[in-house]
Amino acid sequence: MFFFFFGGLERQVRQVLKPGSGPCIFCGSRADLVHYEHVLKVFFVPVWRWPAKDPLMNCTNCSAFFPPHTTAATTAETTPTTLLDDALRCPNCSRVVDSEFRFCPFCGLSL
Ligand SMILES: [Zn+2]
Numbered sequence: 001m002f003f004f005f006f007g008g009l010e011r012q013v014r015q016v017l018k019p020g021s022g023p024c025i026f027c028g029s030r031a032d033l034v035h036y037e038h039v040l041k042v043f044f045v046p047v048w049r050w051p052a053k054d055p056l057m058n059c060t061n062c063s064a065f066f067p068p069h070t071t072a073a074t075t076a077e078t079t080p081t082t083l084l085d086d087a088l089r090c091p092n093c094s095r096v097v098d099s100e101f102r103f104c105p106f107c108g109l110s111l
């Protein structure tokens with residue numbers, strides 16, 4: 001049985017999280033950080049849509065989607081400990097802890 005599939009998978013912006021959060025990697029224009037959703041279209045009619053887990057950058061000029069790691073602003077905030085290995089601080093009691101320790105010797109927090 002042949003099943004001709006006229007349609008495709010598109011990405012549509014659901015919600016703009018951060019307008020103008022970085023430059024487009026393709027054309028250099030302003031790009032927004034957006035939540036997007038996949039839209040399955042058959043004969044140009046949306047038949048199924050589901051939201052994506054991770055936000056993407058969406059260019060306001062060329063409508064290209066690309067991952068936001070080029071701006072690196074959000075990832076740097078979540079992993080600050082990897083940058084300062086020899087002066088690791090406990091996130092709970094903020095005392096300097098040896099980076100080889102898996103638990104804080106002062107408050108017992110798992111590092
Ligand atoms: Zn662009």
Ligand SMILES: [Zn+2]
Binds near residue numbers: 090091095108109
């Ligand atoms: Zn501690």
